[in-house]
Amino acid sequence: KRKQEETPVSLIRKIAVTVSPSTPGTKEVLSVVRKQPSALYKIDKQGIAKRLWHSSDELIYSLLWNEREGKLIFGTGDKGRIYSVDKDEKVSLVVQKKSELVYLLLPYDSKIYFLSNNPSDLSIFYPDQRFSGEYMSRVMDTRTISSWGRIEWEATIPSGSTLQFQTRSGNSSNANKTWSNWSPPYQKKQGEQALSPRARYVQFKVMFKTQSGKRSPLLQKVSLFYLQANVAPVIKKMEVLPPNEIY
Known part of the structure; x- marks a missing residue:
């Protein structure tokens, strides 16, 4: 049995005394008041x-x-x-x-x-300790308009910690107002389908969160699959050889 002085109680006992003019004396009412919102x-x-x-x-x-x-x-x-x-x-x-x-x-x-x-x-x-942080990748070039497949990652995620990924895409080498908004977050360990629009360039960011300063998530690898659009061939050079001459 716990001692009362060691453990603050969650229930408060209250003695209420009521006085009635028609009934002499007092009446004791013992009631239990449940814990109120803090x-x-x-x-x-x-x-x-x-x-x-x-x-x-x-x-x-x-x-x-x-x-x-x-x-x-x-x-x-x-x-x-x-x-x-x-x-x-x-x-x-x-x-x-x-x-x-x-x-x-x-x-x-x-x-x-x-x-x-x-x-x-x-x-x-440690009050100045940070329990969250963000990493943003460089802008990656797929050389042509591409459709995005799955985004997957390898990481060590201790209990009480999380990793959250987002992607965005665009058709300029610098991320600017013409780019898409950041996608909804990806959090499944097995990876998820990237939801950013088709584009040539892509970028991802990851949010690290932990409830303990002793153990933080460790990210080892990120993979983003994509499929390039079919592009018509371009003839850069044509040369006609004389008869009986083999190139």
């Missing part, structure tokens, strides 16, 4: 509040302002998550723990130590 608000100098984050199944247990990054960091339960809020009020999930509750955040130098329990754990979080 929210994070920003209050400006005029006292106007704006909700930045809310959840119906997570409670905020710890808050920390990171002056170095200009971000607000907060830990929640019962899913063991740490979120950050940047200056543009964008909320991002930066850490997912196996522990249920992140109940203490302690800054030290460029690191943040955080305590969690169920099970108990002490970990380090």
Whole structure:
């Protein structure tokens, strides 16, 4: 049985006392109030509040302002998550723990130590660490108008990490406004049919994402298949030889 002082409870017990003028005495009513939605608000100098984050199944247990990054960091339960809020009020999930509750955040130098329990754990979080990145390929020339086949890749993708590919195409050697928009994302490990329009030039980009700074996806190889359009032959040179002369 867990000790109450070690584990914040998810249910709040409330004693309500009601007094009725027609009935002497008081009546005790014991009720159980289920966990209410949790929210994070920003209050400006005029006292106007704006909700930045809310959840119906997570409670905020710890808050920390990171002056170095200009971000607000907060830990929640019962899913063991740490979120950050940047200056543009964008909320991002930066850490997912196996522990249920992140109940203490302690800054030290460029690191943040955080305590969690169920099970108990002490970990380090680097606020300036990037959990996503993007790679864009060079513009590739197929020499003529081509139709695109499958895009496939070889990669090591640890648990909690993802790779997401997109393609675009055009008929100028520099990607400009005449090019197509980026395709919908490709994410299937076995590869997918490239959806960009027929064109001579093509380019791809890949988004790397991870929930842990310790293990990131590693991309080894990308293959994009294409079929060139049939082009009429072009005669570049014609030479007529004299009789009885063999070339």
